[in-house]
Amino acid sequence: xxxxxxxxxxxxxxxxxxxxxxxxxxxxxxxxxxxxxxxxxxxxxxxxxxxxxxxxxxxxxxxxxxxxxxxxxxxxxxxxxxxxxxxxxxxxxxxxxxxxxxxxxxxxxxxxxxxxxxxxxxxxxxxxxxxxxxxxxxxxxxxxxxxxxxxxxxxxxxxxxxxxxxxxxxxxxxxxxxxxxxxxxxxxxxxxxxxxxxxxxxxxxxxxxxxxxx
Amino acid sequence: xxxxxxxxxxxxxxxxxxxxxxxxxxxxxxxxxxxxxxxxxxxxxxxxxxxxxxxxxxxxxxxxxxxxxxxxxxxxxxxxxxxxxxxxxxxxxxxxxxxxxxxxxxxxxxxxxxxxxxxxxxxxxxxxxxxxxxxxxxxxxxxxxxxxxxxxxxxxxxxxxxxxxxxxxxxxxxxxxxx
Ligand SMILES: Cc1cc2nc3c(=O)[nH]c(=O)nc-3n(C[C@H](O)[C@H](O)[C@H](O)COP(=O)(O)O)c2cc1C
Numbered sequence: 001x002x003x004x005x006x007x008x009x010x011x012x013x014x015x016x017x018x019x020x021x022x023x024x025x026x027x028x029x030x031x032x033x034x035x036x037x038x039x040x041x042x043x044x045x046x047x048x049x050x051x052x053x054x055x056x057x058x059x060x061x062x063x064x065x066x067x068x069x070x071x072x073x074x075x076x077x078x079x080x081x082x083x084x085x086x087x088x089x090x091x092x093x094x095x096x097x098x099x100x101x102x103x104x105x106x107x108x109x110x111x112x113x114x115x116x117x118x119x120x121x122x123x124x125x126x127x128x129x130x131x132x133x134x135x136x137x138x139x140x141x142x143x144x145x146x147x148x149x150x151x152x153x154x155x156x157x158x159x160x161x162x163x164x165x166x167x168x169x170x171x172x173x174x175x176x177x178x179x180x181x182x183x184x185x186x187x188x189x190x191x192x193x194x195x196x197x198x199x200x201x202x203x204x205x206x207x208x209x210x211x212x213x214x
Numbered sequence: 215x216x217x218x219x220x221x222x223x224x225x226x227x228x229x230x231x232x233x234x235x236x237x238x239x240x241x242x243x244x245x246x247x248x249x250x251x252x253x254x255x256x257x258x259x260x261x262x263x264x265x266x267x268x269x270x271x272x273x274x275x276x277x278x279x280x281x282x283x284x285x286x287x288x289x290x291x292x293x294x295x296x297x298x299x300x301x302x303x304x305x306x307x308x309x310x311x312x313x314x315x316x317x318x319x320x321x322x323x324x325x326x327x328x329x330x331x332x333x334x335x336x337x338x339x340x341x342x343x344x345x346x347x348x349x350x351x352x353x354x355x356x357x358x359x360x361x362x363x364x365x366x367x368x369x370x371x372x373x374x375x376x377x378x379x380x381x382x383x384x385x386x387x388x389x390x391x392x393x
Contacts, residue, residue, distance in 0.1 A: 013257045039255060063256065063309045065360035066299055070255045073302035097326055102360055105299065108353045112297040178324045185319040185326050192263065192317045201267035207314055207331045208268035209284040 006032040006158075007053035011060030011071040013039050018094045018130040019059040022151070025138065026057055026092075029155050037070055047078035055088045056119070057158060058110060061130070062095030062103040067110075075113045084118045090158055091123075094130030098142065098184070099175055103128065123164035125154045128173055146172040217390055218282050219245040221292035222301045225342040228374055229292050232340065235387035236290075244282050248303040251275035255306055262313035268331060270313040279307065284314050288336045288369075288390050295343035295373065298353025308361075315365070322366065329366035337362060337369035338390055344375045 008027055012019040015036055023034050037060075038046055050056055060067045078084075093106035107124040114121035129142050141147045150172035157164040176184065196203050205211070217236050221229035233243050252274045261271045270276060283289055291307070293300035300308070316331040339358045343350070351373055358371035372386055 013255070017258075039257065061258070063305075064312070065357055065364060066305075068255060069302045069305035069309050072296065072299065072305050073255075075297060076302055097364070099325065102364065105353060105357045105360060108349075108356070109297040109299050112350060112353065116297070175325070178321075181321060181324060181326055185321050188326075189318045192319070195264045196267055196317070199265050199267065203267075203316075203318065204332075205268075207284045207333075208266075209281040209314070210332070213281055213285060 005053060006030050006055045006057065007050060008032050008034045009037060009050075009056060009058045010034055011037045011058055011067055011074075013068070013070075014061075014135075016135045017061065018127075018133045018135055019061050019092070021133065021135045021137065022092050022094065022125075022127070023057065023059045025151065026059075026155050026158060029159050030055075030057075037074060039070060043074050043077045044081070047074060047081060048083075050074075050078055051083050051085075051087070053087060055090070055158065055161065057090045057092070059092035059094075060106065062093050062097075062106060065102055066105040067093065072109070075109070079113065079117050082117070087119045088122045088161060089114045089119045090125075090164070092125045092127070094127040094133075096129070096131030098129040098173075100126045100128055100170060100173060122157070122162070123166065123168075125151060125164070125169045127151075127169070128175075142176075143173050215287045215391070216242045216244060216282075216285065217288040217290060218279075218286040219243055219290045219292065220279070220304065220307055221245070221247055222294060222303045223247050223249045224294045224301065225292050225340075228340070228342055231383055232290070232292065232387060235383050236390055238384075239387055239391035241288075241391040244286070246279055246282075248307060251279070253279075253303075253306045253310065256309040256312065263315075263317035267317075268313060270310055272310070276307070276310045280310070280313060283311060283335075284333070286335050288338065290338045290340060290390055292340040292342065295341040295346055295350055295354050298350045299357050300339070300341075320366065322363070325363075327366055328364055333367075335367060336390070337365060337367045339369075339371040340386070341371065341373045342375070343373065346373065346375070 091110040
């Protein structure tokens with residue numbers, strides 16, 4: 001079996017974050033190595049290694065409602081040089097907000113990339129509430145009872161080479177109601193404020209760049 | 215009123231055309247073409263929401279762009295439509311804009327949202343592409359809609375192609391200028 005038969009690609013600059021944790025979970029069943037998307041220099045060579053894989057699993061964080069710029073750069077680079085031949089592509093995106101709609105654009109991007117470049121899109125998994133995990137095992141997720149079995153099922157799809165439906169992750173996560181949301185927002189904000197206070201910042205002050213302009 | 219136009223040079227002349235149309239409304243325009251700038255990807259160091267609140271610590275050309283965005287009333291991102299989203303050049307700017315975000319959480323329509331720090335800008339995305347599929351178009355608009363929610367801002371998204379005429383450009387410019 002060639003080294004890159006399955007490529008487990010982590011698209012987060014954080015090597016011990018939630019994207020990496022989820023990939024590690026995939027790796028436990030599928031084998032292979034987790035590779036980290038280089039954050040510097042040209043991605044030409046890296047894009048070539050993608051083409052040697054039979055299956056590619058991309059896991060990354062949600063930045064402003066889709067994958068980070070560096071992954072988009074990889075997709076653009078790989079698309080320019082072409083040469084895919086039916087590779088199976090799976091995607092995982094996790095974001096802080098406990099919703100699916102906020103993050104799902106990332107998977108749409110991967111699907112369109114696959115369709116336009118002769119890869120075979122096999123579906124993905126959107127995980128909300130991923131920031132609170134901060135790399136800790138999925139068993140700590142707020143919807144662990146449904147999310148853990150759903151993600152395990154997703155991993156089985158990857159191992160079997162079968163496609164995974166959106167309903168798998170959609171049914172595993174229900175958005176918190178108003179009451180819980182209010183508590184979340186109060187709690188998370190208090191953490192943010194504590195952190196700002198620790199560093200001596202006033203959250204209500206005008207932005208630093210505006211203060212420089214007078 | 216200042217509009218900041220940030221474009222990827224692969225959109226052809228649309229950036230200049232739109233700039234002229236917005237200038238025509240009497241609006242001040244600051245324009246950046248990102249491909250020529252040295253803008254590195256966000257490293258998720260979280261300094262901008264803690265230690266150096268409101269300021270990005272990466273010393274590159276984004277330090278010239280961030281003050282302009284912080285002070286603008288309209289931000290316009292012009293990008294080729296790539297896989298239903300924006301180009302990586304434009305996305306780098308979006309990711310790095312987090313330094314201008316309010317790290318606190320708010321509620322809107324029963325959902326957790328964030329917002330911009332003391333910012334009242336409108337947010338526009340202009341996608342350029344011919345023969346885009348319905349899936350690409352709807353993904354582009356969906357991205358803008360989600361961005362609007364998470365940043366808690368107003369604004370619209372547009373898609374231009376080779377059939378777009380001056381009348382449409384003027385209408386877009388008027389919408390951008392009317393903050
Ligand atoms: C620049 C940047 C932008 C982000 N934008 C969003 C966002 O739009 N929505 C969201 O829910 N989380 C957002 N997050 C939070 C990350 O998605 C979240 O922390 C995620 O769990 C990080 O995954 P990782 O540990 O694999 O890096 C953002 C984080 C960064 C650094």
